[in-house]
Amino acid sequence: MFADWPLLSLVIWTPIIGGLIVLFVGDRMPEASRRLSLSIAVLTFLLSLPLFALFDRSTHEMQFVEWVPWISTFDIHYHLGVDGISMPLILLTTFTTVLVVLAAWEVIQYRVSQYMASFLILAGLMNGVFSALDAVLFYVFFEAMLIPMFLVIGIWGGPNRIYATLKFFLYTFFGSVFLLIALIYLYTQAGSFAILDFHHTPLGMTAQTLIFLAMLLAFAVKIPMFPVHTWLPDAHVEAPTGGSVILAAIMLKIGGYGFLRFSLPITPDAAMALDWLMITLSLIAVVYVGMVALMQKDMKKLIAYSSIAHMGFVTLGFFIVFMIYNNTGDWQGAGLGISGGMVQMVSHGLISAAMFLSVGVLYDRMHSRQIADYGGVANTMPWFAAFFVLFAMANTGLPGTSGFVGEFMVILAAFRADFWIALLAATTLILAAAYTLWLVKRVIYGEVANDNVAQLQDLNRREFWILGVLAFAVLLLGVWPAPLLDVLDATVDNLVRHIAVSKL
Amino acid sequence: MTFEIPDFVPIIPELFLLGMACAILVADLFIPQARRDITYGLTQFTLLGTFALTVILAAPETRLTFSDSFVADPMSDLLKSVVLLISAAVFLYSRPYLQSRNLHKGEFYVLGLFGVLGMLIMISAHSLLTLYLGLELLALCLYALVAFDRDSTVASESAMKYFVLGSIASGMLLYGMSLLYGITGTLDIAGVTQGVVAAAAGSADHGIALVFALAFVVVGLGFKLGAVPFHMWLPDVYHGAPTPVTLFIGAAPKIAGFAIAMRLLVDGLGPLHGDWQGMLLILAVLSLAVGNVVAIAQTNIKRMFAYSTIAHVGFIVMGLMSGTEAGYAAAMFYVIVYAITSAGAFGMVLFLSRKGFEADNIEDFKGLNDRSPWFAFIMLLLMFSMAGVPPTVGFYAKLAVLQSVVQVEFVWLAVFAVLMSVIGAFYYLRVVKYMYFDKPTDTAPLPQGTGINVVLSINGLLVIGLGIFPGLLMALTAAAR
Numbered sequence: 001m002f003a004d005w006p007l008l009s010l011v012i013w014t015p016i017i018g019g020l021i022v023l024f025v026g027d028r029m030p031e032a033s034r035r036l037s038l039s040i041a042v043l044t045f046l047l048s049l050p051l052f053a054l055f056d057r058s059t060h061e062m063q064f065v066e067w068v069p070w071i072s073t074f075d076i077h078y079h080l081g082v083d084g085i086s087m088p089l090i091l092l093t094t095f096t097t098v099l100v101v102l103a104a105w106e107v108i109q110y111r112v113s114q115y116m117a118s119f120l121i122l123a124g125l126m127n128g129v130f131s132a133l134d135a136v137l138f139y140v141f142f143e144a145m146l147i148p149m150f151l152v153i154g155i156w157g158g159p160n161r162i163y164a165t166l167k168f169f170l171y172t173f174f175g176s177v178f179l180l181i182a183l184i185y186l187y188t189q190a191g192s193f194a195i196l197d198f199h200h201t202p203l204g205m206t207a208q209t210l211i212f213l214a215m216l217l218a219f220a221v222k223i224p225m226f227p228v229h230t231w232l233p234d235a236h237v238e239a240p241t242g243g244s245v246i247l248a249a250i251m252l253k254i255g256g257y258g259f260l261r262f263s264l265p266i267t268p269d270a271a272m273a274l275d276w277l278m279i280t281l282s283l284i285a286v287v288y289v290g291m292v293a294l295m296q297k298d299m300k301k302l303i304a305y306s307s308i309a310h311m312g313f314v315t316l317g318f319f320i321v322f323m324i325y326n327n328t329g330d331w332q333g334a335g336l337g338i339s340g341g342m343v344q345m346v347s348h349g350l351i352s353a354a355m356f357l358s359v360g361v362l363y364d365r366m367h368s369r370q371i372a373d374y375g376g377v378a379n380t381m382p383w384f385a386a387f388f389v390l391f392a393m394a395n396t397g398l399p400g401t402s403g404f405v406g407e408f409m410v411i412l413a414a415f416r417a418d419f420w421i422a423l424l425a426a427t428t429l430i431l432a433a434a435y436t437l438w439l440v441k442r443v444i445y446g447e448v449a450n451d452n453v454a455q456l457q458d459l460n461r462r463e464f465w466i467l468g469v470l471a472f473a474v475l476l477l478g479v480w481p482a483p484l485l486d487v488l489d490a491t492v493d494n495l496v497r498h499i500a501v502s503k504l
Numbered sequence: 505m506t507f508e509i510p511d512f513v514p515i516i517p518e519l520f521l522l523g524m525a526c527a528i529l530v531a532d533l534f535i536p537q538a539r540r541d542i543t544y545g546l547t548q549f550t551l552l553g554t555f556a557l558t559v560i561l562a563a564p565e566t567r568l569t570f571s572d573s574f575v576a577d578p579m580s581d582l583l584k585s586v587v588l589l590i591s592a593a594v595f596l597y598s599r600p601y602l603q604s605r606n607l608h609k610g611e612f613y614v615l616g617l618f619g620v621l622g623m624l625i626m627i628s629a630h631s632l633l634t635l636y637l638g639l640e641l642l643a644l645c646l647y648a649l650v651a652f653d654r655d656s657t658v659a660s661e662s663a664m665k666y667f668v669l670g671s672i673a674s675g676m677l678l679y680g681m682s683l684l685y686g687i688t689g690t691l692d693i694a695g696v697t698q699g700v701v702a703a704a705a706g707s708a709d710h711g712i713a714l715v716f717a718l719a720f721v722v723v724g725l726g727f728k729l730g731a732v733p734f735h736m737w738l739p740d741v742y743h744g745a746p747t748p749v750t751l752f753i754g755a756a757p758k759i760a761g762f763a764i765a766m767r768l769l770v771d772g773l774g775p776l777h778g779d780w781q782g783m784l785l786i787l788a789v790l791s792l793a794v795g796n797v798v799a800i801a802q803t804n805i806k807r808m809f810a811y812s813t814i815a816h817v818g819f820i821v822m823g824l825m826s827g828t829e830a831g832y833a834a835a836m837f838y839v840i841v842y843a844i845t846s847a848g849a850f851g852m853v854l855f856l857s858r859k860g861f862e863a864d865n866i867e868d869f870k871g872l873n874d875r876s877p878w879f880a881f882i883m884l885l886l887m888f889s890m891a892g893v894p895p896t897v898g899f900y901a902k903l904a905v906l907q908s909v910v911q912v913e914f915v916w917l918a919v920f921a922v923l924m925s926v927i928g929a930f931y932y933l934r935v936v937k938y939m940y941f942d943k944p945t946d947t948a949p950l951p952q953g954t955g956i957n958v959v960l961s962i963n964g965l966l967v968i969g970l971g972i973f974p975g976l977l978m979a980l981t982a983a984a985r
Contacts, residue, residue: 026877071900073833073978074907114877136903140894147888150933154941155873162941166933173893173929177922180903184910184918 008064008080008131010047011094012124015040019120022113030112034105037116041098044123048094051087057486060084060494062133062196070137076193079134084491085260085342086130088484089253092349093130095473096249097123099466100242103357106462107241107364108156115156118148119242126250130257135183135193139176142254146172149243149251157238164231164238171231175221179262182214186266199265202503205273212270215263216278223255225315226285229308236304237369241360244300248307248352253345256314260338260495264318268499271319278319283424285312290431294438299362299369302439303355306395309428310348316425317341317410321496323417333416335496339488340409346484347394347402347477354391354470358384361463362443365456371442375449380456385444387459387467392440394474396433402477511569514576517557517584518624524550525617532610540608544599547613548592551620555588564983572692573631579836579984580628583763586840587627587756590847591620594755596959597851598748600951604859607653607746615652616752619645623760632681632691632772635764639677639728642760643670646753650745662744669727669737677724683717684772693772701775718776721768722783729761731821732790735814742810747857747864750806751850754813755843758820762839765824770832777827784825785917791818792921796928805853805866808931809846812890815928816842822921823905829985831908836981838901841889841970845898848886848963852879855956858948869935871944879950879957880939882964889967891932892925897970897977904978 018040025033056063062081070078082090100119108115125148128141146169153165187193190201203211221228232252236244264271271278286309293305317337324334361384362377363369378385394401397408407428414422448454459467477484512519528550532543562581568574595616602608618641625638647670651663685691687710688699703710726734742750769780795815802808820842823835856863856872863869873880889898902925906918951957970977 069975071975071978073975073982074904111873114873140899143894143899147884147893150936151940154937162937165941166930166937169933170926170930174923174926177926178919181906181910181915181918181922184903184907185915187907188911 005050006066007047007051008082008127009066011044011051011090012080012128012131014047014124015044015097015120015127016124018044019117019124022120023117025113027111027113030109033113033116034101037101037120038098040120041094041101041123045094045098048091048127051082052091052487055087055487057084058490060490063087065133070134074136074187074193075191076136077134078137079194080131081133082131084488085495086257088342088346088487089130089250089257090127092253092346093123093126093250096245096349096353099353099357099470100245102462102466103245103360104240104242107360111155115152115240115242118152119246122148122152122246126254129254133195135186135195135198138195139180139183142179143173143176145251145254149247152243153235153239156240157243159238160234161238164234167231168235171221171228175218175228178214179218179258182211185211195261198262199498201266203267205269205504208267208270208503209273212263212267212274215258215267219255219258219263220281221255222258223252223311223315224308225281225312226289226308227281229285229289232308233301233304236307236356237298237300241356241363244356244360245353248303248356249349252307252311253349256311256318256341256345259315259318260342264321265495265498267503269502269504271499272322275319275322278315279323279421282312282316282319283421285309286316286425286428287431290428290435293435294431296435297371299359299371299439299443300356302371302435303352303359306432306435307348307352309432310344310352313407313410313425313428314341314344314348316421317344317406317413320410320413320417320421321499323421324413325500327417331496331500332493334413335492336409336416337413338492338495339485340406340413342406342488342492343402343409343477343481343484344406347406347474350470350473350477351391351394351401351403354387354467354474355395357466357470358388358391361459361467366452371439373450374443374453376444376446376453377456378444379448380453381458383459383464384467387471388444389440390471391474392436394478395436397429400475400478402474402481404478405481510571511567513561514567514569515574515628516561517554518621518628520557521550521554521617521621521624524553525614525621528610528617529614532614535610537608540610543610543613544595547595547617550617551588551592551595554624555585555592558584558588568630572694573634574628575630576628577984579763579766582980582984583627583759583836583840584624586843587620587623587759590756590759590843591616591752593847593851593959593963594748594752597751597847597854597956600956601746601748601854601857605653605746612649612652612748615645615649619649619752620756623756626760627763629764629767630693632685632693632696635767636674636678636681638760639764640674642757643674646670646749646757649749649752650741652749653746656746658744659746662741666737666741673724673727673734676720676727680717680720680724683713683720687713687717693767696772697774700773704775714776715779718773718779719783721773722780722787725761725765725768726787729758729765729817729821730814731787731817732794732814735791735794738814739807739810742813743804743807747806747850747854747862751847751854754809754850755847758813758817758846759839759843762820762835766832766836769824781825781827784821788818788821788825789917789920791815791821792924796924799928799931802931803866804864805869805935806850806864808866809849812928812931813846815924816890818924819902819905819921822909822917826908826912826914828908828912830911830982831905833978833982833985834901834904834908836984837904837978840977840981841897841901844963844970845886845889845967848882848960848967849890851956851960851963852883852886855879855951855960858951861946861948866935866938868946869938870942870946872939874944875947876950878961882961883939884936885964885967887932887935889971891929893929895971896967897974898967900971900974900978
């Protein structure tokens with residue numbers, strides 16, 4: 001029955017319109033707006049499930065396509081569709097949104113409806129980003145997303161929130177305007193704004209290089225890569241828990257998605273010529289940012305830096321393709337890095353969400369994010385400690401958790417390319433273990449540090465279920481990643497075959 | 505010489521407006537102060553009536569009348585309709601302000617109506633003389649309106665500045681026109697085009713004279729539009745004038761200014777595109793840079809909007825500069841969008857003000873979300889539209905202009921423009937920051953049920969409505985070119 005439904009439009013517009021309704025319910029009835037938001041989030045999640053169930057795994061063609069003329073003067077269409085790399089990310093978005101709404105249940109007391117509405121609208125916009133096949137439509141969703149996030153950090157954030165949110169907005173805005181120019185230029189070359197047309201537009205090397213760099217600015221800020229990552233720790237620290245979760249779990253992925261949807265297929269030759277740059281920046285992110293994470297005193301900042309390091313892994317996986325090909329002469333095997341990066345993105349979405357939610361649980365009780373204020377939490381919050389240790393292990397990439405699958409695939413791909421790159425990339429296993437386990441040691445284990453910790457209450461039912469569902473997902477993806485890999489296969493394969501052909 | 509009775513049909517809206525304005529001028533003498541709302545009602549009736557006539561008489565072909573000195577074409581129909589609707593909204597926003605400050609006089613409406621008439625004539629001008637006539641009619645009304653609050657020294661000072669600088673601008677423009685007349689021997693804009701082609705093909709002397717004429721015309725237009733380096737009057741006038749007058753100056757006259765730029769540069773001096781492209785390029789680059797950078801330093805919101813206007817003018821000039829039909833359509837789209845957004849933003853300043861409190865500092869927007877979530881949301885939309893963030897309509901305006909610029913291979917200019925927009929985003933975000941992230945210092949309740957809140961809401965929602973469905977307005981502007 002779902003096959004004929006405009007499912008993508010539904011997962012985009014249900015939360016947006018629902019969010020507007022929540023906004024109008026207003027702050028007079030906070031309880032009603034909570035319940036309404038949860039129903040909308042759950043409904044959106046349910047609507048996104050058929051995308052997975054009905055997905056045809058044998059083809060790389062766009063599926064669930066919708067096509068309606070939108071702005072005829074410029075030949076811009078409301079054109080939606082998903083393939084193997086966008087569909088999992090939509091599922092991740094709708095799933096995380098449910099958790100975020102739940103996580104805010106008791107914590108957010110100020111302007112509940114505006115908070116909930118922001119996240120619902122954000123979810124719709126992010127689904128739009130992942131399903132847009134028209135460049136202008138993509139850009140509209142890509143930019144519109146900034147508005148609710150700007151408000152979320154600015155209204156419900158910490159003491160330094162205004163600095164953080166302005167920095168977040170201006171950084172991202174700065175990056176994306178270059179993307180806009182690149183898209184307009186591509187329009188003048190391709191004669192339409194369809195992203196799939198861009199994929200087949202022949203471009204000269206200079207044009208490709210400039211377009212690649214313009215897109216790099218947009219997506220490198222978003223994902224974020226060294227050296228334009230500095231907005232992320234600020235934004236994470238100041239954002240409310242829900243904001244951090246969405247930022248880490250979904251918004252960073254949009255940068256990675258952009259590389260796969262735009263940079264690689266539109267400018268393959270420039271990507272090949274500049275892959276040394278991407279690999280270097282990725283390795284710096286993995287090694288240097290990993291070391292920076294070691295030194296953090298603030299839990300959220302530590303996780304933020306760990307996110308940057310993990311994202312370095314993703315970009316490494318994406319751009320190592322060309323080196324593998326040069327080394328082995330085999331395009332088929334080169335896709336391993338891309339698949340690994342994709343798995344890493346989904347897995348990091350789950351793990352970082354879980355980590356930020358865990359920190360949120362502690363913060364709600366102690367109103368401190370400083371590692372030094374904690375110690376021996378396991379004594380008073382055993383259930384919480386169990387979950388936290390599990391997520392920490394997943395963050396370090398322990399086999400059996402989802403973190404392992406992606407990292408393993410990327411490191412394997414790196415070995416096919418070059419031993420030294422693989423060696424540097426593999427240091428993440430040590431560094432991630434160091435900063436995460438040290439965090440666990442200082443916060444969870446040891447003697448009860450002070451009276452505040454001694455009075456901590458363990459998880460309530462709501463928190464237990466939120467973390468429990470995430471733990472289940474992390475383990476499931478860790479021991480049985482096949483469903484995700486199946487979805488990715490055909491698309492990644494096609495992508496690799498596509499970038500193997502020069503566009504000069 | 506025979507006298508032909510001209511075709512009156514294309515000019516009926518203007519005649520109606522003229523007749524009504526004169527009638528209101530006389531009628532107002534007999535209306536006691538307490539019944540001033542009658543004048544207001546008549547004014548609105550006139551504007552909406554003129555709008556209706558314009559729409560009814562709109563036709564897809566070009567109609568010339570009065571010995572080819574007056575033209576009605578799709579562009580004039582579209583721009584006039586927008587000017588009339590925006591002016592109606594402007595008067596609506598202004599009334600409570602005027603009432604509470606003993607400024608509610610018939611002259612405001614009559615001057616306003618004559619100003620609107622001037623704009624309509626500018627839009628429909630097809631001869632240098634008609635164009636100048638409309639321009640001066642508008643300018644004289646505006647000078648008087650700026651000084652309308654005669655007890656305010658600031659207002660008088662700005663009126664004086666406006667008058668002096670405006671007169672210089674008019675003089676420049678007139679001088680340019682006289683040179684053109686000397687070279688081509690005609691005032692008719694179509695005739696000027698032919699004359700220019702002939703002159704450019706002729707002797708070198710004519711070429712130099714043409715460039716001189718062009719330079720004066722561009723300077724005059726630059727003054728009227730407020731493009732850098734001819735922008736000096738703008739911040740002072742915006743700041744000093746009573747807010748309703750700032751609103752009036754800030755919204756519709758930009759459309760009229762755009763129209764005369766189209767008539768003069770594109771229709772009249774189109775063959776000289778290669779010459780004026782460079783001039784407009786300089787104006788655009790400077791306007792974008794100065795407008796956006798200086799706006800950051802402002803604490804007064806009217807002044808901030810003045811500099812932001814300069815930046816927006818930079819975008820409009822960019823569209824004109826491209827010299828393609830798509831570029832003209834983009835600039836037209838931009839100017840209409842800008843007028844709508846600017847009317848809403850100043851309307852919001854008026855809405856928040858009350859007797860003894862002008863609400864014209866950016867800090868006066870503090871905590872608006874706590875006082876009224878709805879109007880904070882409306883202002884949020886307006887600010888993001890000015891910053892050019894989708895899904896508001898301001899984004900599509902920038903997109904269209906950038907696209908026309910990239911199309912003619914000025915990619916560096918597009919990059920420069922978007923960089924300046926990023927700087928611009930900062931000061932719009934600051935307004936949002938005050939509204940949403942700060943606690944209110946002023947807790948007076950907002951005015952209720954004046955009709956202004958309904959129209960202001962519509963104005964704000966228009967910004968996002970047109971943002972989600974920009975196709976229709978884009979098609980209209982494209983058809984108008």
